[in-house]
Amino acid sequence: MPFDPTIAAIRFGMGLPPTIAPPASVDDMLTRLAGSDEIGAAIPIPTFSIAQPSPEDFRIATRARNAVRGTDAEAAAEDVRDALRSDSREAVAEHMKASIARAVYTHDGFRERLALFCADHFTVRATAAIRRHLVSPYIEEAIRPHVAGRFADMLVAVVGSPMMIVYLDQNRSMGPNSRSALRRDGGLNENLAREVLELHTLGVGGAYTQDDVRQFAELLTGVTANAQRGGFFQENRAEPGSETVLGVTYGGDEDSLDHVNAALRDIAMHPDTARHLAQKLAVHFIGPDPENALVVAMAARYLATDGTLFAMYEVLLADEAAWSPVAKKVKQPFEFIASSMRALGVPQAAILAASLQQVRRWGLRPLGVMGQTWQNPVGPDGWPEDDENWITPQGMAGRITWSMQAPQEMLETLPDPSDFVYRALGPNPPEAVIFAANAAETVKDGIGIVLASAAFQRR
8 A cells, every 4th residue: 555644644643734744755754763853852851860850859858858847947948848849740741741842843753653652661650749740851861862773772771760760669679699688678679670571572471481580680689779879780789690581691790780781682682572562563553453474574674673663663664554544543642632733733832831720721631531641651561552441431521522622722713624624634534524524513613523533533
């Protein structure tokens, strides 16, 4: 099946905007992805290392408050902590606005979709409310720079990130025979090792055993994080001696982060990792039942190119199934809101200038109603792929309500529904949607009908 610019914009991007031309070809899509991250530079989100307020800010404020408990100075110290909490809430909104503005105004929609996909693959969730604003900076630092590069580099960055370390309790892990464990209570925590093997690399059913999990967890001891130093390697916590993971022995004489990273890079190049990534990408972009031949071809290309994700995308986009006119997937709630705002052409300045209350009305709260609370999935396996998780009575009610109410809050003048139906759905929208948009009693209703239609909800 031939390349189709409308399918390219909707299935592999963030939708059709009124002022940005859709991709002209697969080469066009790949050339943009291979280039610099222009929208990321134009609408920046701070990396974890420089995000404010930092974990160290909270640590200092908490210690200061604790030092003056029961004195006249306690109220003032508590005010400092409250101000940091307020700054944290504001930062969550700022990062969400930037994420939406990128999606609405990018010329490289495939990059935005891949960043969402990879962030979900390496899901983290804030372990405390005061850390919620650090999820976007984690993605910005550990994931986004690698979406078109080598998967091993992304894996190493993620495992070394304080967000992942704290989320999966790696900061509580220490080798049973380590110097730290011998001085005080403490032991091995297998969470990070298990999730890396089961979710992030080899996949459920991959060629690993419980002994591999245990040995990998012992190898990971020493990888830790705190508010002052971020992620770092602490030799005192490391289990002495060597560990054997998937038949390869690491370490021995000296405990070092180099041994951990060597194992991560080897695991990234395991054939099961290649197949797991290929299957997830094909399911996410094409449908729940991708042809095995496509998955095999993507995995083979990955292994032949030293684990380069870009090479897998080339195979994916070259497959006929990529351009099938049948839309087999439902947009997840964030994609729905972002693609709606892109179709409406909500001004970038208005998105970035939105107040915290506005962001809550058209972003944070609706996402929760639709079942995708912003950057807060239930578990480390991220958001579900199956349509039935998104097409629920409550979820559909949330999408319809958003379609009918949010656009008129964002735009002073709504577009004519008879034009908008083509703007949002491309040159060949379903006749039923054209009829309904033209027959709507009000402009507001017509816009809502198009956005709430099954045709717009799918990609």
